[in-house]
Amino acid sequence: xxxxxxxxxxxxxxxxxxxxxxxxxxxxxxxxxxxxxxxxxxxxxxxxxxxxxxxxxxxxxxxxxxxxxxxxxxxxxxxxxxxxxxxxxxxxxxxxxxxxxxxxxxxxxxxxxxxxxxxxxxxxxxxxxxxxxxxxxxxxxxxxxxxxxxxxxxxxxxxxxx
Numbered sequence: 001x002x003x004x005x006x007x008x009x010x011x012x013x014x015x016x017x018x019x020x021x022x023x024x025x026x027x028x029x030x031x032x033x034x035x036x037x038x039x040x041x042x043x044x045x046x047x048x049x050x051x052x053x054x055x056x057x058x059x060x061x062x063x064x065x066x067x068x069x070x071x072x073x074x075x076x077x078x079x080x081x082x083x084x085x086x087x088x089x090x091x092x093x094x095x096x097x098x099x100x101x102x103x104x105x106x107x108x109x110x111x112x113x114x115x116x117x118x119x120x121x122x123x124x125x126x127x128x129x130x131x132x133x134x135x136x137x138x139x140x141x142x143x144x145x146x147x148x149x150x151x152x153x154x155x156x157x158x159x160x161x162x
Contacts, residue, residue, distance in 0.1 A: 001033045011041035011143045016096040018046050018080040019087075023055045034087040041146065043139045044088065045096025046080045048109045053077055074108035078121045081135065090131045094140040 004012055014037070020030040029037070029044050037044060050057040056070035084093045095118075099111065108117045119132050127135075 001029060002036075005033065005036045005040055005042075008040055008042075010147045011043070012037070013043050013045060013094075013140065013143055015045040016047045016049070016052075016098045016101065017044055018049075018052045018077075019044075019083045021087075022080045022083050023053055023058070023076075025052050025055070025058055027052055029084070031087050034084055034092075038088040038092050041092075041143070043092050043094045043143050044084050045094040045140065046077065046084060047096045047098045048077055048105050049098050049102045050104055050106065053080060053106070069104075072106045074106060074114075074117050074121050077106060077109060077118060078125065081118075081122060082125065085131075090134060091139055091142075093135055094137070095135060 001014060014029055014033075016027070018025070018028045019034065020028045022028075027047075034044065047053070050069070050072040051061055052058075053076045054070055054072045057072055060067075060069050081093060081095075095115070097105075097109065097112070099105070105111075108114060115136065119127075119136070122132060122135075
């Protein structure tokens with residue numbers, strides 16, 4: 001991540017990651033990288049993969065998945081989203097649920113129809129509509145416009161006007 005930021009001349013996307021400060025995992029993004037991401041204009045896409053979201057789940061997997069797995073919830077995912085916002089800023093967070101990359105997801109986020117559950121959790125924590133729209137797609141669309149000329153030429157078609 002640091003190497004990518006060292007050479008990047010355009011905003012970067014760290015997809016399918018969460019935050020090290022909330023759950024230490026090699027795929028998650030540390031705070032120093034989150035801070036640099038804001039300077040770069042990029043986005044971290046918080047994932048819902050239980051091992052990335054919950055250190056207890058990762059420990060359970062690493063010990064052979066014996067017994068009942070730890071409970072991972074939408075609140076755990078929201079903790080990562082909020083931490084990323086606190087360090088990088090609301091303009092630098094997206095969602096990378098990883099629905100095709102893991103066999104298990106938090107029950108509250110079992111498919112894309114459940115994104116409103118996460119939005120409601122964040123709204124309960126004080127998030128406003130503009131930040132929720134940015135999180136749900138606006139931020140990553142901004143990066144795509146800045147990094148992909150073909151996307152930029154058709155971006156007006158990608159988002160319905162409000």
